[in-house]
Amino acid sequence: xxxxxxxxxxxxxxxxxxxxxxxxxxxxxxxxxxxxxxxxxxxxxxxxxxxxxxxxxxxxxxxxxxxxxxxxxxxxxxxxxxxxxxxxxxxxxxxxxxxxxxxxxxxxxxx
Amino acid sequence: xxxxxxxxxxxxxxxxxxxxxxxxxxxxxxxxxxxxxxxxxxxxxxxxxxxxxxxxxxxxxxxxxxxxxxxxxxxxxxxxxxxxxxxxxxxxxxxxxxxxxxxxxxxxxxx
Numbered sequence: 205x206x207x208x209x210x211x212x213x214x215x216x217x218x219x220x221x222x223x224x225x226x227x228x229x230x231x232x233x234x235x236x237x238x239x240x241x242x243x244x245x246x247x248x249x250x251x252x253x254x255x256x257x258x259x260x261x262x263x264x265x266x267x268x269x270x271x272x273x274x275x276x277x278x279x280x281x282x283x284x285x286x287x288x289x290x291x292x293x294x295x296x297x298x299x300x301x302x303x304x305x306x307x308x309x310x311x312x313x314x315x
Numbered sequence: 316x317x318x319x320x321x322x323x324x325x326x327x328x329x330x331x332x333x334x335x336x337x338x339x340x341x342x343x344x345x346x347x348x349x350x351x352x353x354x355x356x357x358x359x360x361x362x363x364x365x366x367x368x369x370x371x372x373x374x375x376x377x378x379x380x381x382x383x384x385x386x387x388x389x390x391x392x393x394x395x396x397x398x399x400x401x402x403x404x405x406x407x408x409x410x411x412x413x414x415x416x417x418x419x420x421x422x423x424x425x426x
Contacts, residue, residue: 234413235413237415239417245419245420246319246406246417246418246419246420247358247406247408247417248417249414249415249416252413252414292358294415296413301345301346301363301365301410301413302360302363302370302371303348303360303410303415305357305358305360307357307358308357308358
């Protein structure tokens with residue numbers, strides 16, 4: 205069945221770049237997403253990429269998609285303390301729009 | 316649009332009581348999802364609707380859980396009777412045009 209996997213934890217220094225990785229198994233994914241969840245809040249859509257794209261850049265965020273390896277990454281440039289959160293990777297797996305989420309990566313930004 | 320609205324934001328109840336969580340979706344949404352989030356199990360999809368019709372309820376943990384969507388503007392998730400292991404944050408989410416938007420969640424504590 206469909207499965208989305210992420211590493212559970214990432215520690216990064218303020219000002220450095222963060223790279224969060226995600227792998228998925230369903231080759232029929234149409235869209236892949238990155239969500240951010242801050243403590244006590246819901247999931248906030250950060251960015252998404254259509255499956256026929258390799259890269260998408262949005263200000264400090266860069267999404268890279270390797271369809272061959274079924275690998276998705278999110279790079280955050282100049283990481284700030286406000287970027288500390290849990291980041292979820294997700295894919296849409298079927299025509300009904302059902303989202304498959306990873307377990308989330310806890311990103312901790314240290315001074 | 317005010318986004319996805321959930322109520323209550325916090326609910327504390329005693330074991331055995333009925334709990335009803337409410338969701339007012341974004342106007343014009345395509346799908347409505349109910350998720351549960353815990354530290355142990357992460358984000359779990361419980362059920363989702365399309366055009367007010369339940370599409371997949373395989374994630375509903377047991378018969379104590381039920382969800383309804385009487386119209387396009389309202390959905391409920393009911394737990395009867397509630398148990399301490401139901402304590403979690405419950406999210407309602409909607410998709411519009413391929414993007415999924417989350418509500419702020421209801422934090423449920425069952426004592």
